[in-house]
Amino acid sequence: MSRRGRVRDKWRSKRWFTVLAPECFGNVEVGSIVADEPEKLIGRTVESTLYDITEDFAHQYLKIYFQICDVQGRRALTIFKGHEYSRDYLRSLVRRRTTRVDCIVDVMTKDGYTLRVSAVAFTLVRIKTSQEKAIRTIMKKVIEEKASSLSFDQFVQEAVLGKIASDIYNEAKKILPLRHVGIRKSRLLSKPPLKAEGQVETVEKET
Numbered sequence: 001m002s003r004r005g006r007v008r009d010k011w012r013s014k015r016w017f018t019v020l021a022p023e024c025f026g027n028v029e030v031g032s033i034v035a036d037e038p039e040k041l042i043g044r045t046v047e048s049t050l051y052d053i054t055e056d057f058a059h060q061y062l063k064i065y066f067q068i069c070d071v072q073g074r075r076a077l078t079i080f081k082g083h084e085y086s087r088d089y090l091r092s093l094v095r096r097r098t099t100r101v102d103c104i105v106d107v108m109t110k111d112g113y114t115l116r117v118s119a120v121a122f123t124l125v126r127i128k129t130s131q132e133k134a135i136r137t138i139m140k141k142v143i144e145e146k147a148s149s150l151s152f153d154q155f156v157q158e159a160v161l162g163k164i165a166s167d168i169y170n171e172a173k174k175i176l177p178l179r180h181v182g183i184r185k186s187r188l189l190s191k192p193p194l195k196a197e198g199q200v201e202t203v204e205k206e207t
Contacts, residue, residue: 017076019046021053021066024080024153028053030066038071045081050160061089064160067188080156082115084185090120093180099123101132103139107147109155112192117143117159118185119168121178131175138171143183159183 017038019031030048035041046066050059063086066078094100101121108114119139146164147155158164162182169181 015074017041017071017074019066019068019076019078021048021064022078022080022153024157025053025064030078033068033076041068041071041076044068046078050083061086062160079191080152080188082185082187083160083183085182090184093120093122095122095179097126098179099125099127099132101135101139103136103143105140105143106189107144109147109150109152111151113152113155114189115147115155116187116189117147117183119143119165120180120182120184121168121172122180124177124179127176134175135172135178138175139168142168142171156186159186 013036014034015036016032016034018029019033021028021030030052031046033041033044033046044067046068048064048066050062050064051057053059053064062083064083065081067081068076069079070077099122101123103119104116105119106114106116121135121139143164146158146167150158155164160183165182169178172178172181
């Protein structure tokens with residue numbers, strides 16, 4: 001009986017916290033999480049979808065990951081950690097007798113955040129190796145130029161909402177028409193140096 005009582009008391013000590021998306025996503029509520037101490041929430045990752053933020057059914061395919069960085073009262077504040085296409089959606093883009101072009105590049109935003117960005121393009125027909133190389137070069141160039149000119153929040157918005165993919169498409173279509181272009185995945189690798197401590201704050205690297 002006493003053992004069962006201890007379990008009940010431990011659960012009663014837990015509280016629910018509302019998880020909010022970062023400001024660049026409108027501080028939208030993306031879920032709830034339970035913990036007995038607010039400090040234990042720091043660093044935990046919460047998965048959501050772009051649909052949960054925009055309420056647009058066309059955005060259900062895109063998963064977004066937020067990492068809790070601060071707790072204020074019952075609100076868990078987050079930072080963008082990364083995003084990716086769902087496996088089913090990526091699989092649905094594959095067609096026979098076409099070419100898939102991938103580009104993975106590490107970039108740093110103008111305010112010092114480092115991300116690994118994965119872009120993908122699908123052609124209408126099978127293309128030559130030289131054309132594939134040219135498209136990949138455009139992908140890399142556009143992503144790097146965007147990162148160097150935008151803040152972290154701005155870059156994340158353009159990557160997730162499709163602006164960077166649109167810019168890549170507009171450049172690449174000069175070579176040949178494409179069926180789909182997108183930033184299929186991104187991961188936050190490191191944050192800028194902490195001025196107070198004089199050291200770089202990093203997050204877990206993923207491939």
